[in-house]
Amino acid sequence: MGDAVMEEFGPAAPYLRKSDKERLEAQTRPFDMKKECFVPDAEEEYLKATIISGDGDKVTHETLKGTTYPYKWLPVYNQEVVVACRGKKRTEAPPHIFSISDNAYQYMLSVENLVLVTISQAAASSSSQGLPVEAEPHVNSPPVYGGDPNACRPFLSQCALVFSLQPCHYATEEARVAFVLTLLTGRAREWGTAVWDAQAPPCRSFGDFRAEMTEAV
Numbered sequence: 001m002g003d004a005v006m007e008e009f010g011p012a013a014p015y016l017r018k019s020d021k022e023r024l025e026a027q028t029r030p031f032d033m034k035k036e037c038f039v040p041d042a043e044e045e046y047l048k049a050t051i052i053s054g055d056g057d058k059v060t061h062e063t064l065k066g067t068t069y070p071y072k073w074l075p076v077y078n079q080e081v082v083v084a085c086r087g088k089k090r091t092e093a094p095p096h097i098f099s100i101s102d103n104a105y106q107y108m109l110s111v112e113n114l115v116l117v118t119i120s121q122a123a124a125s126s127s128s129q130g131l132p133v134e135a136e137p138h139v140n141s142p143p144v145y146g147g148d149p150n151a152c153r154p155f156l157s158q159c160a161l162v163f164s165l166q167p168c169h170y171a172t173e174e175a176r177v178a179f180v181l182t183l184l185t186g187r188a189r190e191w192g193t194a195v196w197d198a199q200a201p202p203c204r205s206f207g208d209f210r211a212e213m214t215e216a217v
Helices: 003-016 020-028 079-085 097-110 121-128 149-165 173-182 186-197 206-216
Strands: 036-041 045-055 058-064
Touching: 003 079, 036 058, 149 173, 149 206, 173 186, 173 206, 186 206
Parallel strands: none
Antiparallel strands: 036 045, 045 058
């Protein structure tokens, strides 16, 4: 994702991803852990600074204005960002709550038994205050699969059962495929890793991945 792609995010772009120039500078600038620091500031709470000199327990530093206060309201929740995240795959936009919620919504439209997913500030507040939140049932993961053709279909069926019982935890197709990959060993893992690294079409659908895996192993 270069600067041209990030333009559609408007004012939120620099907060979601550094510019190409800033990323290049960060990669080439040497980091000195003995000089880089943060110091208190009356307006910004903390500012990034560089230690110039030290004398006993006294340190002289130079502050770098423009450091973002971590609790400052940023323009990353406006309509431009909502539109820019809509319909994007995980590799096509910076990680963002709008992208996560849109993927969950699109998944709900594709299944027969719809699952209600609420992503809101109120829900997060209730959770942080210890209020009761309905949880999905605990499900043991299927045993690892190493490539035995006779065990392939039963293994994938057990994975599908996990997804049915925990639809919110595995709300996207990519999350389901990734879960299956973590349970592969031996030649099955070699095949799955190659498919994932290539970001082949089956990676975007558990159903397609399931069919492909059944034929391949």
